[in-house]
Amino acid sequence: MAAVARLGALAFNTTNIPEWRRILVGMLGMEERPRTAETDPMLIRYDDLEYRLAFHPSEDDGLRLMTWEVDTPEELREIAAQVEGAGIAVEWHEHGDNDTRDWTESITFKDPQGFPLAVRYGATWDHNEFRPSGIVSGFVTGDMGLGHLVVIAEDYKGMVDFYLNVLGFKLSDYIVWDGADATFFHCNGRHHSLAIMNECFGQKGGQFNHFMVEVNDLDDTGRAYDLMTRSGVPLTMDFGRHTNDAMTSFYITSPSGFAMEVGNGGIVIDDEVWEVKTWRAPMRWGHELVKG
Numbered sequence: 001m002a003a004v005a006r007l008g009a010l011a012f013n014t015t016n017i018p019e020w021r022r023i024l025v026g027m028l029g030m031e032e033r034p035r036t037a038e039t040d041p042m043l044i045r046y047d048d049l050e051y052r053l054a055f056h057p058s059e060d061d062g063l064r065l066m067t068w069e070v071d072t073p074e075e076l077r078e079i080a081a082q083v084e085g086a087g088i089a090v091e092w093h094e095h096g097d098n099d100t101r102d103w104t105e106s107i108t109f110k111d112p113q114g115f116p117l118a119v120r121y122g123a124t125w126d127h128n129e130f131r132p133s134g135i136v137s138g139f140v141t142g143d144m145g146l147g148h149l150v151v152i153a154e155d156y157k158g159m160v161d162f163y164l165n166v167l168g169f170k171l172s173d174y175i176v177w178d179g180a181d182a183t184f185f186h187c188n189g190r191h192h193s194l195a196i197m198n199e200c201f202g203q204k205g206g207q208f209n210h211f212m213v214e215v216n217d218l219d220d221t222g223r224a225y226d227l228m229t230r231s232g233v234p235l236t237m238d239f240g241r242h243t244n245d246a247m248t249s250f251y252i253t254s255p256s257g258f259a260m261e262v263g264n265g266g267i268v269i270d271d272e273v274w275e276v277k278t279w280r281a282p283m284r285w286g287h288e289l290v291k292g
């Protein structure tokens with residue numbers, strides 16, 4: 001079975017591009033690509049790819065597309081056949097936008113919960129090396145992809161089954177606490193590129209919970225924390241460290257309502273020796289919920 005290799009890009013609809021820009025470019029030192037029109041998406045890069053995040057001006061806020069990557073046309077064809085084998089229709093696309101040529105070839109479809117997915121190969125890289133322009137020394141991406149994301153599923157078991165058996169993810173572990181059930185998946189060394197949670201804490205299936213960007217070290221996380229909290233960016237969860245991936249992080253409430261996690265030190269999985277386990281709490285310490 002073919003498997004996706006990494007998380008390539010995330011696109012969101014948003015009502016508040018200026019605040020996203022203030023946080024990502026102004027505080028984290030990511031780079032905004034030139035825009036020609038106000039109706040264009042704001043494209044953000046934080047490594048050598050042309051962009052990792054796209055924010056489309058919209059009347060509402062939410063996930064527009066999660067894009068996974070494979071490395072070859074053959075793998076894309078296999079993934080497409082696996083998705084179609086699960087009874088889900090796929091659409092084929094050539095090279096993205098005619099001007100930007102963001103990738104070589106991709107498919108789009110919806111997962112069983114209705115989240116919009118793409119799988120692509122041949123993403124476009126920028127010939128200029130990325131240089132962070134702020135307090136963060138750099139971001140952990142490369143073969144491990146842009147970071148991770150967490151979504152809420154109404155049919156939790158069905159969604160877990162789809163990502164394992166149709167897209168070829170591997171199990172990392174489980175966390176079970178206070179009525180919440182979470183399954184963590186990896187598709188490369190990053191402890192998880194995806195987690196799926198049941199409906200819990202008032203969250204409904206189809207909700208986008210958060211995405212995470214990993215910075216180089218603890219000083220980066222700490223400085224980002226200081227800058228954001230002092231600049232009036234609201235926190236969802238305070239500084240803390242996760243049980244399963246050992247990441248030290250904090251969560252802001254993004255301008256789109258869902259959370260964004262900034263952290264460092266996530267463990268890298270070696271499949272030869274990895275054991276799937278269950279944790280009974282998401283944090284070793286900290287990560288206190290901040291009441292808005």
Ligand SMILES: [Fe+2]
Binds near residue numbers: 150210261
């Ligand atoms: Fe996370």
